[in-house]
Amino acid sequence: MKVSEVINAKDLPVIDFDGIIIGGGGAGLRASLQLAESGLNTAVISKVFPTRSHTVSAQGGITCAIQSDDPDDDWRWHMFDTVKGSDYIGDQEAIEYMCSEGPKAVFELEHMGLPFSRTEKGKIYQRPFGGQSKDYGKGGQATRTCAAADRTGHSLLHTLYQANLKAGTNFLNEWFAIDMVLNEDGAVVGVVAFEIESGEIFYIRSKATVLATGGAGRIYASTTNALINSGDGIGMALRAGLPVQDIEMWQFHPTGIHGAGTLVTEGCRGEGGYLLNKDGERFMERYAPNTKDLAGRDVVARSMAQEILEGRGCGPNADHIFLRLDHLGPEVVHKRLPGITELSKTFAGVDPAVQPIPVVPTCHYMMGGVPTNLNGQVITVKQGKDTIIEGLYAAGEVACVSVHGGNRLGGNSLLDLVVFGRSAGIHIEESLKQGVDLKKASFDDVDKALERLNRLNSSTKGEQVPILKERMQQNMQNNFGVFRREDLMLKGIGELNDSREEVENIYLQDKSATFNTARIEALEMQNLFEVAEATAITANERKESRGAHARDDYPDRDDDGWLKHSIYFSKTKEVSKRDVNFRPNTVQAFQPEVRTY
Amino acid sequence: MSAVIPVAHLQTLRMSIYRFDPSVDEKPYMQDIDIEVPTDKDIMVLDALHLAKAKEPSLSYRRSCREGVCGSDGMNINGKNGLACITPLSEAVKRNKLTLRPMPGLPVVRDLIVDMKMFYDQLEKVQPYLITKSDNPDKERIQSPEEREQLDGLYECILCGCCSTACPSFWWNPDKFLGPAALLQSWRFIADSRDEATEERLDDLEDAFSLYRCHGIMNCVSVCPKGLNPTQAISNIRNKLINRKRN
Numbered sequence: 001m002k003v004s005e006v007i008n009a010k011d012l013p014v015i016d017f018d019g020i021i022i023g024g025g026g027a028g029l030r031a032s033l034q035l036a037e038s039g040l041n042t043a044v045i046s047k048v049f050p051t052r053s054h055t056v057s058a059q060g061g062i063t064c065a066i067q068s069d070d071p072d073d074d075w076r077w078h079m080f081d082t083v084k085g086s087d088y089i090g091d092q093e094a095i096e097y098m099c100s101e102g103p104k105a106v107f108e109l110e111h112m113g114l115p116f117s118r119t120e121k122g123k124i125y126q127r128p129f130g131g132q133s134k135d136y137g138k139g140g141q142a143t144r145t146c147a148a149a150d151r152t153g154h155s156l157l158h159t160l161y162q163a164n165l166k167a168g169t170n171f172l173n174e175w176f177a178i179d180m181v182l183n184e185d186g187a188v189v190g191v192v193a194f195e196i197e198s199g200e201i202f203y204i205r206s207k208a209t210v211l212a213t214g215g216a217g218r219i220y221a222s223t224t225n226a227l228i229n230s231g232d233g234i235g236m237a238l239r240a241g242l243p244v245q246d247i248e249m250w251q252f253h254p255t256g257i258h259g260a261g262t263l264v265t266e267g268c269r270g271e272g273g274y275l276l277n278k279d280g281e282r283f284m285e286r287y288a289p290n291t292k293d294l295a296g297r298d299v300v301a302r303s304m305a306q307e308i309l310e311g312r313g314c315g316p317n318a319d320h321i322f323l324r325l326d327h328l329g330p331e332v333v334h335k336r337l338p339g340i341t342e343l344s345k346t347f348a349g350v351d352p353a354v355q356p357i358p359v360v361p362t363c364h365y366m367m368g369g370v371p372t373n374l375n376g377q378v379i380t381v382k383q384g385k386d387t388i389i390e391g392l393y394a395a396g397e398v399a400c401v402s403v404h405g406g407n408r409l410g411g412n413s414l415l416d417l418v419v420f421g422r423s424a425g426i427h428i429e430e431s432l433k434q435g436v437d438l439k440k441a442s443f444d445d446v447d448k449a450l451e452r453l454n455r456l457n458s459s460t461k462g463e464q465v466p467i468l469k470e471r472m473q474q475n476m477q478n479n480f481g482v483f484r485r486e487d488l489m490l491k492g493i494g495e496l497n498d499s500r501e502e503v504e505n506i507y508l509q510d511k512s513a514t515f516n517t518a519r520i521e522a523l524e525m526q527n528l529f530e531v532a533e534a535t536a537i538t539a540n541e542r543k544e545s546r547g548a549h550a551r552d553d554y555p556d557r558d559d560d561g562w563l564k565h566s567i568y569f570s571k572t573k574e575v576s577k578r579d580v581n582f583r584p585n586t587v588q589a590f591q592p593e594v595r596t597y
Numbered sequence: 598m599s600a601v602i603p604v605a606h607l608q609t610l611r612m613s614i615y616r617f618d619p620s621v622d623e624k625p626y627m628q629d630i631d632i633e634v635p636t637d638k639d640i641m642v643l644d645a646l647h648l649a650k651a652k653e654p655s656l657s658y659r660r661s662c663r664e665g666v667c668g669s670d671g672m673n674i675n676g677k678n679g680l681a682c683i684t685p686l687s688e689a690v691k692r693n694k695l696t697l698r699p700m701p702g703l704p705v706v707r708d709l710i711v712d713m714k715m716f717y718d719q720l721e722k723v724q725p726y727l728i729t730k731s732d733n734p735d736k737e738r739i740q741s742p743e744e745r746e747q748l749d750g751l752y753e754c755i756l757c758g759c760c761s762t763a764c765p766s767f768w769w770n771p772d773k774f775l776g777p778a779a780l781l782q783s784w785r786f787i788a789d790s791r792d793e794a795t796e797e798r799l800d801d802l803e804d805a806f807s808l809y810r811c812h813g814i815m816n817c818v819s820v821c822p823k824g825l826n827p828t829q830a831i832s833n834i835r836n837k838l839i840n841r842k843r844n
Binding site for chain 1: 618650657658664669685708
């Protein structure tokens with residue numbers, strides 16, 4: 001059965017697995033490793049060969065209190081920093097779990113062979129990162145981010161892929177998942193997917209499905225994200241009637257290379273680099289007197305945007321900021337930051353050991369996502385109550401467990417994906433061993449997952465992907481960027497509304513079956529659009545400024561109204577509130593304070 | 598696409614691109630596609646491909662990170678293997694023409710996309726993962742900065758395939774000669790002070806083909822987009838094998 005035909009569920013061949021993982025990045029590969037080692041029949045479905053996943057682009061490191069640099073470091077301090085960084089809407093039980101389980105997960109990676117940089121004593125090298133402190137913010141800057149030069153994500157992803165090869169994981173590489181299949185009880189019982197190369201399409205039936213599809217930074221015109229980051233898991237969840245949480249919270253990384261958008265790690269500032277405006281002023285001293293260039297990312301990104309808005313940007317168009325590293329000396333730059341040296345030369349034409357790098361805040365990370373519990377089980381909200389969706393898990397950037405809240409700290413995304421990829425794997429292993437009994441999907445149920453593919457294959461007219469994508473990306477960039485306000489957001493929401501029908505009825509000109517990237521881009525465009533619309537509507541509803549969500553019209557944090565998660569369903573386009581978890585198990589909860597750096 | 602293209606300063610670039618869709622084409626052909634590129638700003642070959650695909654939506658190629666770290670878009674650019682996303686037009690274009698073909702030596706799936714199976718199969722043969730026999734310590738295994746430095750120039754490999762598909766020895770014996778990428782990975786683990794399977798790894802390379810088909814042509818070194826040196830890694834393995842025989 002080919003993906004190019006109009007397909008009925010009853011003709012669709014079926015493949016059975018105990019568990020499937022959609023996405024071959026860090027979270028997916030950590031989950032699959034757990035399952036492969038347990039002997040269950042599991043498979044990773046990845047639209048690219050796993051080492052092409054976006055985890056590969058992570059640079060600076062994985063933050064964790066492993067006590068290598070400082071033997072007195074404490075995971076509780078890391079927890080405090082993360083809660084504060086989240087602007088107090090990170091769930092404290094989840095943050096407690098991540099920070100306390102973290103060392104185990106990091107040492108496991110080292111045992112698998114991750115080539116961490118080393119200290120003189122041969123331990124894992126750690127560098128300072130933004131928003132890190134000792135002694136609950138009272139002991140000055142901490143040095144907590146474990147690094148493999150500035151290629152930590154690359155090293156981590158390849159190591160996990162290698163470990164999966166060793167464990168004998170089944171890989172369905174270059175397969176694309178179209179939509180999940182839900183049975184009559186609303187439980188997830190697999191996915192409809194096709195092999196991109198042959199175009200053969202299947203219903204892949206499974207007792208447990210893990211969404212590990214990563215982020216969706218491509219909703220913006222300027223992003224550090226890979227071209228493949230199209231929010232496929234978010235699109236699938238919303239179409240299945242499941243909610244997303246805190247989806248308005250988008251991190252703008254302070255240092256994307258001007259023009260190209262490629263990332264320059266926060267590790268540059270961790271190693272001693274700093275930002276300059278056109279007057280050569282180290283302006284972060286004004287905005288964050290204590291931590292300066294190592295304040296939270298939201299704070300640094302806003303400060304840079306403010307400098308540019310007030311006419312102190314660099315360059316002929318006064319539209320960027322300089323990141324200075326040359327004072328560190330070529331030794332440090334080349335040894336600790338070889339990857340960004342390469343990127344700066346390629347994309348900005350500068351050698352950072354000699355000249356400053358032109359940078360600008362750039363869309364980087366989706367803090368929100370599909371809400372889950374600590375086991376990675378996906379949650380929906382029914383009549384105000386959390387309800388587990390049987391058979392469905394999510395981990396990594398697609399998930400919102402929530403450890404990042406309104407603003408993620410640098411180095412916490414890699415920790416998030418190994419800790420929660422692992423915990424999802426452990427929970428699936430346990431529940432499958434106990435036995436899972438989900439009702440079989442009917443043909444009607446499977447047909448629903450085929451709907452958008454069939455519509456695409458039958459299209460004879462309509463708009464094409466590049467035009468729709470460009471329009472959406474400019475809209476998001478202009479109306480939902482670093483600073484937000486109601487009139488612009490309403491205009492943006494209106495534009496999205498006008499596009500929806502066109503996006504649902506994209507014209508697919510090339511209907512061939514073999515490695516048809518036009519079909520994939522159309523399916524991805526529909527996923528991106530779901531993320532964009534969810535972001536837009538929720539951003540307008542959250543009438544306060546918190547974390548990365550900064551509103552000119554509501555400049556203050558509103559703890560009475562919005563010390564809450566937002567919950568959004570696409571079917572009703574309604575936003576509701578969900579309680580933030582303030583119940584850690586082993587420490588006292590950290591109460592909201594004024595957030596200064 | 599990340600390149601911002603001002604409308605005022607454009608010139609036409611003729612791209613000549615290898616096209617083949619097995620469902621419609623009996624045999625491959627070269628198609629000329631003219632695109633408009635900026636004159637006052639360098640763009641990458643990948644950006645040019647995006648412009649071509651906007652005109653010809655059926656044109657297929659792999660791409661992901663667009664910054665030279667994921668290894669998706671290896672292809673043959675004006676006769677030399679490289680990554681489209683980090684090869685600027687100023688470097689690639691000759692006589693105002695840009696010819697793009699799939700990486701040589703592997704079966705073509707469609708257009709610029711090759712079937713990488715043989716490449717990955719060879720990689721798997723070298724057991725590209727850390728093998729330890731002793732118990733894991735509670736914390737990390739200790740590795741000195743000097744020991745760790747042995748992995749520099751090895752662990753950075755992105756598995757793009759540019760090297761192996763530029764290697765004549767791999768073209769002739771892709772099933773038996775492991776190829777530069779796999780051998781670089783082999784040395785990456787032999788060189789790792791934490792790995793405890795050096796002897797077994799060397800045993801597996803002791804036949805006439807796996808390693809010894811390398812004739813030191815060094816195409817791998819000249820095309821590697823990450824500046825790595827597989828030939829050196831292969832010669833390090835050779836030396837290790839020779840020394841082992843002597844002892």
